Amino acid sequence: MPGYDVTEPRLRCVLPFEAVPAEVSQLRRAAAEQLSRWGIPVAVDDAELLVTELATNVVKHVGEGVSAALILEWRGERLRLEVHDKSSVRPSIRMMDRDQESGRGLHLLTFLAIEWGTVLTAVGKAVWCEIATDVGSTCLRIGRAVTALENYQALGGGPAYERGKDAVLAESAVALIADLLHWTAARGQDPDDILDRAQMHYEAEADVA
Incomplete structure (x- = not known):
């Protein structure tokens, strides 16, 4: 190629x-x-x-x-x-x-x-x-996560906002992570490996921050 x-x-x-x-x-x-x-x-x-x-x-x-x-x-x-x-x-x-x-x-x-x-x-x-491409992109990642979770609620209806926005976003995060694990498994990848790699990225960036 x-x-x-x-x-x-x-x-x-x-x-x-x-x-x-x-x-x-x-x-x-x-x-x-x-x-x-x-x-x-x-x-x-x-x-x-x-x-x-x-x-x-x-x-x-x-x-x-x-x-x-x-x-x-x-x-x-x-x-x-x-x-x-x-x-x-x-x-x-x-x-x-x-x-x-x-x-x-x-x-x-x-x-x-x-x-x-x-x-x-x-x-x-x-x-x-x-x-x-900058290493110090923690704030960007957080903002991107909030946008993703707010948009993701529409995919499954989401819980009612009476429970509070933070609770809604937390439940959306759980649903999104679960769906991503299904997505990786469907492509023949190991969901546990994906979680381990994500944790490693998080810890490495947290140490830098």
Whole structure:
């Protein structure tokens, strides 16, 4: 999966790929290796997850076997991820039942990214998102978590607000974590391993803070 770098005026890498499930894992590894070469202080797990979701959406909604490309672009304190394909149909987030698997990728994109969107291109569209690359991003993570939990209540109706907003957010956090564990298990990953890795990230960032 060849790529090329342009170092001026910013760090940029283009990774063409074929939209098939086997290529998604290769693309994820290639992106992680590129970030490592750049030495970006970014949460690599977040970047890998976003690459996986963006590429998987092409496989599911554009067509298996189509040509696409991932662009990584590092600008200051943000890393931008773009996936270009040949479809002009823009993705949209729809309300869904908690038991639904389809469409969850865009909700995760909303939770993990600072910003995301779509733009039409000369041959189709690009779906893009940006994540922070600074190590001291605890406040950003907290704000992102609150936004995610407030939005997540709609997925399952959520408890009544009479119990207090903090209680609602706490219950939403439990439901979201449980759903994410189901999501990881459905993809053949070990939920306990995911929890251990999340705990390690939290403790490492808490020590730095």
